[in-house]
Amino acid sequence: MPVSRRSFLGAISPGTAAYSPAIVAARGREAFTAGGAAPTPRSEAKILLDSNENPLGPGRAAMEALTRAFVDAGRYPTNARPSMGDLREAIARRNSVKPENVSMGSGSWELLRIAVRLYTSSSRPLVTAAPTFEMPEKMADQLGIGVRRVPVDKDGRLDLDAMAQAARWAGLVFLCNPNNPTSTLHPARAVADFIARVGQESPETAILVDEAYHDYVTDPGYATAVPLALEHPNVIVARTLSKAYGMAGMRVGYAIGQKHTMDAFNRWGITFNQNSLAVAAAIAALDDPAHIEAERARNTEARAFTTRIFKDMGFRVMDSQANFVFVDIGRPAKAFKEDCARRGILVGREFPPLQKTHARVSIGTIDEMQRAGVVIAEVLGGGRPAPAGSVNEPRRPR
Numbered sequence: 001m002p003v004s005r006r007s008f009l010g011a012i013s014p015g016t017a018a019y020s021p022a023i024v025a026a027r028g029r030e031a032f033t034a035g036g037a038a039p040t041p042r043s044e045a046k047i048l049l050d051s052n053e054n055p056l057g058p059g060r061a062a063m064e065a066l067t068r069a070f071v072d073a074g075r076y077p078t079n080a081r082p083s084m085g086d087l088r089e090a091i092a093r094r095n096s097v098k099p100e101n102v103s104m105g106s107g108s109w110e111l112l113r114i115a116v117r118l119y120t121s122s123s124r125p126l127v128t129a130a131p132t133f134e135m136p137e138k139m140a141d142q143l144g145i146g147v148r149r150v151p152v153d154k155d156g157r158l159d160l161d162a163m164a165q166a167a168r169w170a171g172l173v174f175l176c177n178p179n180n181p182t183s184t185l186h187p188a189r190a191v192a193d194f195i196a197r198v199g200q201e202s203p204e205t206a207i208l209v210d211e212a213y214h215d216y217v218t219d220p221g222y223a224t225a226v227p228l229a230l231e232h233p234n235v236i237v238a239r240t241l242s243k244a245y246g247m248a249g250m251r252v253g254y255a256i257g258q259k260h261t262m263d264a265f266n267r268w269g270i271t272f273n274q275n276s277l278a279v280a281a282a283i284a285a286l287d288d289p290a291h292i293e294a295e296r297a298r299n300t301e302a303r304a305f306t307t308r309i310f311k312d313m314g315f316r317v318m319d320s321q322a323n324f325v326f327v328d329i330g331r332p333a334k335a336f337k338e339d340c341a342r343r344g345i346l347v348g349r350e351f352p353p354l355q356k357t358h359a360r361v362s363i364g365t366i367d368e369m370q371r372a373g374v375v376i377a378e379v380l381g382g383g384r385p386a387p388a389g390s391v392n393e394p395r396r397p398r
């Protein structure tokens with residue numbers, strides 16, 4: 001049921017925050033006594049807004065397929081029915097490419113790591129943004145490979161011009177679109193221009209476009225970079241079923257690129273990097289696009305609601321095209337995270353270099369965001385929303 005802004009603001013008015021029945025029922029009255037208590041561990045938290053997961057989990061088709069697949073759990077994923085080969089075909093079908101253009105990973109995490117191994121070296125660094133998803137950078141650090149970090153612009157957008165300059169003689173550019181954690185997006189034209197420019201100025205440099213949040217984008221200027229990956233041997237798109245598909249625990253990710261490029265990824269991947277149950281669930285989910293449409297619509301509504309919560313309190317929110325928001329809370333993310341955690345709400349970690357001012361909050365259901373909003377308002381200084389009409393005048397919170 002849609003929840004109006006008015007009803008949220010009603011819930012958050014003075015006097016009700018501390019005794020919100022939903023929160024008290026969920027956590028008990030003691031949850032409101034912050035005094036020095038240790039942050040709530042994830043297993044005990046009531047609302048999980050820290051990992052950009054889908055709060056509803058997999059769809060019905062995926063769950064039914066998962067249940068049916070139990071009988072084949074004793075089989076290796078190449079022998080089970082459906083098999084890993086069937087999943088590759090389902091991914092290819094969904095993206096209008098050939099199975100040879102697909103490489104699968106245990107989550108897209110594995111594919112990001114493989115890309116760093118394949119394309120970087122002691123003389124060919126990684127180019128990444130700051131902040132962005134840290135996995136490629138961590139892998140480069142592990143291998144002792146240089147990293148060029150390019151700060152995002154003031155609106156949280158990847159600085160494509162500076163990244164193209166940094167790409168000269170680099171091994172790999174990690175381009176996260178929409179970017180985690182800033183949630184912002186570059187339209188299709190900008191990505192295509194970037195790829196063309198790097199291809200001209202530094203033809204040996206590979207570009208990995210991470211589209212983990214592809215299914216949540218609503219900006220009409222956006223398009224996947226899959227056609228570009230099919231066109232250029234050095235361009236790869238990475239996707240995951242951990243987000244809109246709600247399957248983070250099942251670890252299904254994939255990359256798309258030219259056959260030769262995907263062959264190289266396949267050589268580095270773990271042989272059985274899918275499990276038989278996840279394979280069955282993933283195929284069912286990929287063959288159910290209506291569910292993803294519905295999930296996008298659900299997230300879009302919850303995203304608008306969540307953005308409103310912060311804007312009404314006077315905070316600047318970056319333009320989100322994902323299932324999380326990135327907010328200038330004007331104070332360290334660590335303290336915010338700990339204060340929320342003590343109250344049973346887990347929010348995102350620190351994202352240098354913006355960790356002193358910005359926080360990432362994943363978007364749950366509207367009901368969860370309504371309850372979390374009460375706590376967040378309390379943590380961020382009194383919980384009084386900005387009066388109507390003043391929302392465009394961000395105030396520095398106390």
Ligand SMILES: Cc1ncc(COP(=O)(O)O)c(C=O)c1O
Nearest residue numbers: 107108109133180212240242253
């Ligand atoms: C941008 C981005 N890429 C990749 C991943 C890894 O996802 P997974 O390994 O679950 O597929 C994440 C996870 O949050 C992400 O935010």
